[in-house]
Amino acid sequence: MVCCVPYAALYSEPELMAENVDEILYGEEAEILDSSGSFYKIKTEYGYIGWTAKSNLFEKLHDANHITVTPFTDLLFEGKNYYQAPMTLPRGSRVDVGFSEKEGRYGFAVLPSKRIYYLHKNHVAPISTIDKSALTEDELRASFVETAKEYLGTQYRWGGRTHHGIDCSGLCFNAYRFNGVHIWRDADFSRCENLREIPFSEAKVGDLIFFKGHIAMYLGNNEIIHSTASKGKVVIEHFDENSPLYNIFVCVGTAF
Numbered sequence: 001m002v003c004c005v006p007y008a009a010l011y012s013e014p015e016l017m018a019e020n021v022d023e024i025l026y027g028e029e030a031e032i033l034d035s036s037g038s039f040y041k042i043k044t045e046y047g048y049i050g051w052t053a054k055s056n057l058f059e060k061l062h063d064a065n066h067i068t069v070t071p072f073t074d075l076l077f078e079g080k081n082y083y084q085a086p087m088t089l090p091r092g093s094r095v096d097v098g099f100s101e102k103e104g105r106y107g108f109a110v111l112p113s114k115r116i117y118y119l120h121k122n123h124v125a126p127i128s129t130i131d132k133s134a135l136t137e138d139e140l141r142a143s144f145v146e147t148a149k150e151y152l153g154t155q156y157r158w159g160g161r162t163h164h165g166i167d168c169s170g171l172c173f174n175a176y177r178f179n180g181v182h183i184w185r186d187a188d189f190s191r192c193e194n195l196r197e198i199p200f201s202e203a204k205v206g207d208l209i210f211f212k213g214h215i216a217m218y219l220g221n222n223e224i225i226h227s228t229a230s231k232g233k234v235v236i237e238h239f240d241e242n243s244p245l246y247n248i249f250v251c252v253g254t255a256f
Contacts, residue, residue, distance in 0.1 A: 001042070003028050004058035004112050006089050007162050010050030014039035020159035021050045022185060023170075027064045027094030030057060046177070048185045058112040064094035066107075066124040067178070071150065071163040073124070075117035079106035087117070090162035091150070092178055097124055130180045137256055140179065141206030148175040148217050148225050151234045156227050168215045171227045171234060172208055175217060181255055183208070187215035195253035207254045211245070218252070 003024045011018040014036040024030060024044055030052075034041035039051045073093070074085035089095070097107045099121065106118045132140050148171055157165025161174055169187045176183050184191035189210045203209070205220040216226035222240040227233070239245055 001030050001032060001040075001057040002060045002094075002112055003030065003056055005056050006087060006093070007164070008052045008056035009159065010042070010044075010048070010052050011039075012050065014041070014051040018051070022048050022159050023161045024052070024056075025092050025094070025161065026089050029060065032057075046182060046185065061110065061112045061114065062096060064096050065127060066095050066097040067127050067130065068093045068095065068119075068123055069125045070123045073119055075109060075119055076106075077117065079103045079108075079118040081120075089119075090164065092161070092174060094127065095119075095124065130178065132180045138205075140181075141204060141256075143179045144175045144181075144206040144217065145219060145225070147178050148172070148234075151227070152225070152236070154227070154234045156229050156232050156234075158229075166227050166234065168227045171225075172215050172217055176255070183255070187211070187213055189251055189253050192253055195255055197251045198254050200249070200252050202254075203252045204254070204256075207252055209239070209252050210250045211248055212250060216245075 003026050007023045007025050009020050010022040012021050029045045030042040032040050033043055038054055040054050041051050043049050068089050068091055071091050073089045075087040076085055077083050095109045097109050099107045105121055107121050109117050109119055151166055151171055154163050155165045158167050160166040161170040169185055173183060173185050187210060203218045207218045209216045209218055209224060216224040218224055222238055223236055224239045225236050228235060
């Protein structure tokens with residue numbers, strides 16, 4: 001099954017008033033584990049488990065070949081920009097896109113429902129570009145930071161993963177995931193099997209700083225970027241031994 005809405009909330013229990021623990025994005029795959037009323041219990045392709053409305057999922061038609069790379073991407077009835085968009089996808093959505101010379105600046109996306117819509121060519125990139133294995137370590141670290149900075153000013157949303165709202169771990173998770181590196185979705189260093197702990201004195205650009213129930217990305221020069229409930233949005237802040245955050249950080253994790 002794949003997510004067939006722009007983004008779908010995952011809940012801790014099969015009810016709308018349960019904790020919103022995550023969001024899956026359009027085109028991301030999910031394994032159904034259980035069913036209760038109008039909800040499915042699912043396991044996302046990155047291993048996270050939660051409940052979502054059955055209407056958010058659809059049988060996969062075929063594999064996606066592109067990923068959206070702009071904060072929002074409109075799907076249009078035709079390859080013209082003056083129509084109302086029936087659907088708008090967030091950054092990181094996975095779509096099956098084809099191209100034709102006669103469409104000029106637009107490609108056409110085939111949805112799981114077999115409906116065909118159009119989207120701007122510059123709003124997508126081949127999924128193969130997520131593979132950053134050809135980059136040097138410094139280039140990959142810079143790419144993590146560049147992706148995280150795309151969300152500056154985005155409102156804080158518990159469980160969020162889009163420019164509509166994002167939480168601390170969603171920000172770091174997206175920054176890594178959209179660059180081909182997978183970390184655990186929550187701010188829990190013990191679940192990040194591909195990270196190793198290092199002293200703060202050794203932290204480099206793109207490393208992750210873990211707090212109790214919180215996570216941030218290190219930008220170098222004693223600065224971090226994070227989505228913080230206290231500020232209500234994604235911000236860049238100073239971080240060193242004089243910062244109020246410094247006394248509560250747990251560890252630094254690096255993927256290198």
